[in-house]
Amino acid sequence: MPTVSHPPATTADPLRRLGARPALGLALVAVVVGHLWVIDAWSLPSEAPVVARTAPRSVTTLPAPDAGGPAFLAAAALPTPTPSAAPVAPPQRQRKPVAVPVxxxxxxxxxxxxxxxxxxxxxxxxxxxxxxxxxxxxxxxxxxxxxxxxxxxxxxxSALTAPPSVRLLYRMKKGPLAGTGQIDWQRDGGTYRMRLEARVPVFGQIFLETSEGRLDAGGLAPLRHTERRLKRSERALSFVRDQGPPRILFSAREGQEPLTPGAQDRLSWITQLATRMASPPAGEWRAGSTIEMDVASTGGDVQRWVFTVQGQDSTGLWQLRREPDGPHDTRAEVWIDTRQQHWPVRIRLSEPSGDPLELTLDGLQPT
Known part of the structure; x- marks a missing residue:
């Protein structure tokens, strides 16, 4: 009787191994999609306890800004002599010389x-x-x-003076995603330009914001603000100041919002806060003092941000907090260092959903 041979039992093992590969691929796809979702939610102005403050590393103190004096006012006050015909003076009796002060x-x-x-x-x-x-x-x-x-x-x-040009280097963190942020602040006479770039490993640049406008007695007066994220086209808003009634226009929606004095965008508010902190209204800041400004976003909304001074900690940092007014508003916490031209050394922005975005100053370079 012929012998029937059977294939070895190990033949099915490669098939089982092949079955594990699709599961591994699905897991990798899930990780990438999760990171992309977190990146898409990354924005500058997203409730968690305040973590312990960390001292910024490698921070270089900037020189104090130039302060002009009122000498030109004194020069303007001097009277201009009017030429006239000199009359013939009659003879005068001599008098003793007197000492005239210099x-x-x-x-x-x-x-x-x-x-x-x-x-x-x-x-x-x-x-x-x-x-x-x-x-x-x-x-x-x-x-x-x-x-x-x-x-x-x-x-x-009472005029405000914006800080000098500088490059700020931040460490950025939002949930499991960590990266770096760089703010370039350029002040040129009566105008300014500001740029924020956020990067994370592997993906590179994931976020870019710009703001440009004027500098006046009230600090920053933005004219245009743009925002570009990964997987999203650029959005912008314009501050119309010279043509008709002051108003804010958005590329993301139709309609407009009134432009109030001191209004800022989602990037310029950082410098405006530093500018305001450098000029205390009563000589110094106290717990309970407030700084108010409207803040417009490219999404089409304008929120009233009221920063309340919480006080000064043992390291000399001033803490300010902005509580949201509505369910969709941003909660902001800022730590200001007066030794660093009043720039924030830490920013924490929380939205109703998602992880907060945290920025910690890692370096400062005058430009």
Missing amino acids: VRPAAAIANEEPAQTQAVMLELASAPADPDAEPRLLALAAVGNAATRGGAPAAAS
Whole structure:
């Protein structure tokens, strides 16, 4: 009887091994799709306890911004002599020479403290009369009045000055996704340009924002803001200031929103907050002080952001918090370092859903 041979039992093993490969491929696809979903939710302004503050690494202190003086005001206060025909003076009897105080330039006196200026004025007023000194005394009196008021008009004393040009390097984290962020702030006379780029390993650039506009007495006055994300085309908004009523226009939707004084976009608010923190309204910040501004997004909404000063911690950082007004608003927490031109050294932005976006200052480079 013929012998029937059977295939070895190990023949089915390769098939079982092949069956494991599709499962592994599906797992890899799930991981990639999950990362793409997280990246798509990554945006600058997304509730979790505040984690322990970490000191920024390799932070370089910037030089203090230039501050102009009121010397030109003093120069403008000096009277312009009017030419006239000199009459023939009758003979005068000789008198003893008197000591006339030395009158310093008005510009120099304008830069002195008010108390010093008043002392000079008293000294000049008590000196013997000198006909030639009368015009100079009038000029000094005008300078003294200006110094008493602070040396400049009230409007100039309340003007805000934006920080100098700089490059800020941040570590960025949103849930399981971690990367780096770079903010380039360029100030050029009366205009500015700001750029934020976010990168993560493997995917590269996933987020890009820009803001450009003017600089005025109120700080930043944006004109255009753009946002581009991975898997999404660029969106923009425009701040119309000079043509008709002030308004904000959006590329993502029709219609418009009123443009209020001090309104910012989702990028420029960072610099505006640094600018406002550098000019305390009453000489210094206190717990409970507030900073308010409207913040517009490319999605088509405008939110009223009210930052409340929480206080200053043991490391010297000022903490500010913005609580959301509605269910879809952004919650923002910011830590300001006065030693770094008042730039935020840490930002935490939380949305109603999803993980918060955190930025921690990792370096600062003047440009």
